[in-house]
Amino acid sequence: MITDKPAEIAPSAVVYPGTVVGEGVKILDGAVVGKQPALSPRSTAKREELPPAELGPGTIVSTGAIVFAGTRLGARVIVGDQACVRERVKVGAAVVMGRGSLIENDTTVGALTKIQADAYITAYSTLEEHVFIAPCVVTTNDNWMGRTEQRFGNVEGPTIRRGARVGGGAILCPGVEIGEEAFVGAGAVVTKDVPPRVVVVGNPARVLRDVPEDELLG
Amino acid sequence: MITDKPAEIAPSAVVYPGTVVGEGVKILDGAVVGKQPALSPRSTAKREELPPAELGPGTIVSTGAIVFAGTRLGARVIVGDQACVRERVKVGAAVVMGRGSLIENDTTVGALTKIQADAYITAYSTLEEHVFIAPCVVTTNDNWMGRTEQRFGNVEGPTIRRGARVGGGAILCPGVEIGEEAFVGAGAVVTKDVPPRVVVVGNPARVLRDVPEDELLG
Amino acid sequence: MITDKPAEIAPSAVVYPGTVVGEGVKILDGAVVGKQPALSPRSTAKREELPPAELGPGTIVSTGAIVFAGTRLGARVIVGDQACVRERVKVGAAVVMGRGSLIENDTTVGALTKIQADAYITAYSTLEEHVFIAPCVVTTNDNWMGRTEQRFGNVEGPTIRRGARVGGGAILCPGVEIGEEAFVGAGAVVTKDVPPRVVVVGNPARVLRDVPEDELLG
Numbered sequence: 001m002i003t004d005k006p007a008e009i010a011p012s013a014v015v016y017p018g019t020v021v022g023e024g025v026k027i028l029d030g031a032v033v034g035k036q037p038a039l040s041p042r043s044t045a046k047r048e049e050l051p052p053a054e055l056g057p058g059t060i061v062s063t064g065a066i067v068f069a070g071t072r073l074g075a076r077v078i079v080g081d082q083a084c085v086r087e088r089v090k091v092g093a094a095v096v097m098g099r100g101s102l103i104e105n106d107t108t109v110g111a112l113t114k115i116q117a118d119a120y121i122t123a124y125s126t127l128e129e130h131v132f133i134a135p136c137v138v139t140t141n142d143n144w145m146g147r148t149e150q151r152f153g154n155v156e157g158p159t160i161r162r163g164a165r166v167g168g169g170a171i172l173c174p175g176v177e178i179g180e181e182a183f184v185g186a187g188a189v190v191t192k193d194v195p196p197r198v199v200v201v202g203n204p205a206r207v208l209r210d211v212p213e214d215e216l217l218g
Numbered sequence: 219m220i221t222d223k224p225a226e227i228a229p230s231a232v233v234y235p236g237t238v239v240g241e242g243v244k245i246l247d248g249a250v251v252g253k254q255p256a257l258s259p260r261s262t263a264k265r266e267e268l269p270p271a272e273l274g275p276g277t278i279v280s281t282g283a284i285v286f287a288g289t290r291l292g293a294r295v296i297v298g299d300q301a302c303v304r305e306r307v308k309v310g311a312a313v314v315m316g317r318g319s320l321i322e323n324d325t326t327v328g329a330l331t332k333i334q335a336d337a338y339i340t341a342y343s344t345l346e347e348h349v350f351i352a353p354c355v356v357t358t359n360d361n362w363m364g365r366t367e368q369r370f371g372n373v374e375g376p377t378i379r380r381g382a383r384v385g386g387g388a389i390l391c392p393g394v395e396i397g398e399e400a401f402v403g404a405g406a407v408v409t410k411d412v413p414p415r416v417v418v419v420g421n422p423a424r425v426l427r428d429v430p431e432d433e434l435l436g
Numbered sequence: 437m438i439t440d441k442p443a444e445i446a447p448s449a450v451v452y453p454g455t456v457v458g459e460g461v462k463i464l465d466g467a468v469v470g471k472q473p474a475l476s477p478r479s480t481a482k483r484e485e486l487p488p489a490e491l492g493p494g495t496i497v498s499t500g501a502i503v504f505a506g507t508r509l510g511a512r513v514i515v516g517d518q519a520c521v522r523e524r525v526k527v528g529a530a531v532v533m534g535r536g537s538l539i540e541n542d543t544t545v546g547a548l549t550k551i552q553a554d555a556y557i558t559a560y561s562t563l564e565e566h567v568f569i570a571p572c573v574v575t576t577n578d579n580w581m582g583r584t585e586q587r588f589g590n591v592e593g594p595t596i597r598r599g600a601r602v603g604g605g606a607i608l609c610p611g612v613e614i615g616e617e618a619f620v621g622a623g624a625v626v627t628k629d630v631p632p633r634v635v636v637v638g639n640p641a642r643v644l645r646d647v648p649e650d651e652l653l654g
Contacts, residue, residue: 134360
């Protein structure tokens with residue numbers, strides 16, 4: 001671990017050599033930080049030597065959570081209990097990841113975004129700033145579900161624009177874009193792009209109305 | 219740990235000082251009991267000094283599970299592998315929590331209720347006695363999804379009455395009441411209250427028929 | 437642990453006595469292998485003395501994962517981080533289980549099948565070879581949800597035939613059969629059997645079209 005700043009690491013936590021730790025970082029019981037991926041021969045994730053994990057000042061990696069090598073968490077990030085952040089992920093300042101949530105490899109998450117408990121963010125996703133992902137949201141990135149050669153180069157996670165909100169248990173199909181400040185209702189199954197500042201609900205999701213003015217970030 | 223009764227604590231478990239442990243309690247490998255919350259500056263959970271966790275006689279906290287301070291589990295409760303119970307939760311006798319399930323803060327769960335694997339019980343929920351929550355059920359408590367000042371004081375989890383059953387992957391919108399002995403079908407998205415002793419299905423959920431007499435607790 | 441072959445066990449992993457470990461097995465930080473079940477008095481799982489877990493050559497049990505006694509994993513299986521495999525499960529060669537996924541007791545999984553992150557495979561399920569289970573898929577096995585005596589002997593997981601694919605967050609009702617090479621769309625709620633080589637979508641799921649020829653294994 002590389003730091004000359006005071007940090008707080010639980011005795012049962014495992015921090016891999018080279019991990020860069022900012023001032024005031026806390027790593028709680030049983031957490032694992034800086035592990036290298038052990039990929040399946042059939043995984044589509046890239047294979048390369050990964051640089052150490054970096055944790056910004058004031059960041060907390062909670063009980064039983066995992067942060068992979070090659071990932072950079074900004075300042076004051078909270079990785080919830082039993083959550084997991086895979087390799088080559090960039091997480092902005094003050095992001096909160098709820099208990100049990102997962103951010104897969106090669107994903108970018110903007111500052112102030114909140115990913116609630118048990119939500120699943122697939123590989124190659126983009127979440128901009130101030131996004132809200134409710135509990136148990138499901139995202140996907142492969143229309144072929146592991147079949148055909150065609151899928152290689154076509155794996156595409158969602159793009160979730162600034163200030164968008166995605167409701168509990170909603171499901172995003174591969175490659176959809178959720179527009180700025182859009183609102184996806186709980187349980188919606190989103191099969192195509194959602195325009196900015198509208199509310200969508202249902203399976204498949206359809207536009208219901210505009211997002212009320214007083215709920216916009218502006 | 220405070221106990222003068224025989225209990226079984228795995229060497230790799232972490233039990234915080236002051237935890238109250240009943241006779242015959244088992245705490246399995248890598249479990250963590252009695253931790254204080256590390257809240258986000260933006261969390262809506264209350265901030266206060268929390269009393270120790272209490273585990274009733276015969277209760278089992280399984281492998282890798284977490285039980286927070288300020289929470290009281292009754293007798294013969296099973297907290298499944300990799301499950302989690304947040305702070306200020308009251309869990310009645312003989313409740314079973316499946317592997318990976320989560321009960322968020324400030325929630326009450328009645329005796330004999332069964333919460334199956336990977337189910338998500340949001341903060342400020344009420345589950346009465348003999349409720350059945352199927353695997354991967356999703357509950358929610360915030361219609362504003364973290365936006366507007368209005369939401370403060372309006373965050374409201376579901377109320378699930380005695381003997382109600384909620385099917386696999388069903389989603390409950392904020393504040394809904396599921397009536398006594400009601401039956402929510404798998405995959406239903408419940409947007410409004412469900413009357414007692416009826417079956418609802420679909421997205422959005424609609425009443426399909428009455429619950430058969432022979433399935434009622436009476 | 438029974439092996440005379442080189443294997444790699446993290447110091448913080450727990451491997452129960454008698455576990456049979458093939459050549460080149462890796463057991464990562466905080467993983468637990470070979471634990472006996474601690475069943476609820478009300479669980480429907482069978483009660484018996486269980487033989488040790490067996491891990492085939494080249495198999496990896498990742499960080500914080502759990503593999504129960506009485507379970508046999510084939511060669512080159514990957515059990516992802518924080519995943520769990522219950523007792524009396526048979527897993528074929530080269531199966532991949534994503535992070536956080538769960539296979540419940542008394543289930544069989546064929547070779548080359550891929551179960552992605554956070555997917556839930558209920559007890560008494562059959563997955564044949566080369567099946568694809570997308571992230572956060574939900575399966576169920578009890579139409580009575582823990583009520584009536586009738587349910588005993590009627591608990592039935594899904595049967596998922598060779599080469600079938602089940603999309604992100606899809607929900608399978610108890611006992612359904614997903615036909616060979618069928619394709620269940622993301623978010624579908626499957627209430628009855630799905631014929632071979634068709635695509636189903638929606639809640640409840642309906643047939644949309646045939647699976648394209650070029651996506652079939654043949």
